[in-house]
Amino acid sequence: MCTATLAENAEGYQGCTSEACNFVHYENPTPVVGAIVEYEENSVILVQNVGWPGHWYGLVTGFLEKHEHPDEAVLREIEEEIGLKGELIEFRGHYDFKQMNQIIMIYHVKASGPIIKGDELADYKVIPIEKAKGWGAATGIALDKWLLEKRGY
Numbered sequence: 001m002c003t004a005t006l007a008e009n010a011e012g013y014q015g016c017t018s019e020a021c022n023f024v025h026y027e028n029p030t031p032v033v034g035a036i037v038e039y040e041e042n043s044v045i046l047v048q049n050v051g052w053p054g055h056w057y058g059l060v061t062g063f064l065e066k067h068e069h070p071d072e073a074v075l076r077e078i079e080e081e082i083g084l085k086g087e088l089i090e091f092r093g094h095y096d097f098k099q100m101n102q103i104i105m106i107y108h109v110k111a112s113g114p115i116i117k118g119d120e121l122a123d124y125k126v127i128p129i130e131k132a133k134g135w136g137a138a139t140g141i142a143l144d145k146w147l148l149e150k151r152g153y
Helices: 070-082 138-151
Strands: 006-008 014-016 030-039 043-049 060-063 087-097 102-111 121-128
Touching: 030 070, 030 087, 030 138, 043 070, 060 070, 070 087, 070 102, 070 121, 087 138, 102 138
Parallel strands: 030 102
Antiparallel strands: 006 014, 030 043, 030 060, 043 121, 087 102
16 A cells, blocks of 8 residues: 555465555455355265366355345355255354355255256366365365265265
8 A cells, every 4th residue: 555565474374564554455365155065966076177187076156245144155156156046944054165265154055946057167076075076275174074974964
């Protein structure tokens, strides 16, 4: 703001070096929603975003829009990405995704009907719950926890 240089401060953030300025670039995380979409008869939907490697599939996720509540955002993202009207079952928790500086709010949502792949997706998979498995990042950890409960372990 004052055009002085930035340097790392004692808390590890980039801050202004001018004593007359108190600017700190906090790099607050970006809020994101994610959905474990339980689909029809005992399966889940995983999606592959455009630009992802061919073997990467994940949960339906997306950014909150201005003044949007996370409950509304997750249902909107499901409709945009896979063309389904979802029924919000429960909030499953929040997970940090440090690589992208995001906080992801995960929901369990039920949906049925014909899937219509949106523009943001390269592909999707419908996977039986007994064959589904998570991965070592935020959304995968959330999916694994849900699967353990769903399978009764």
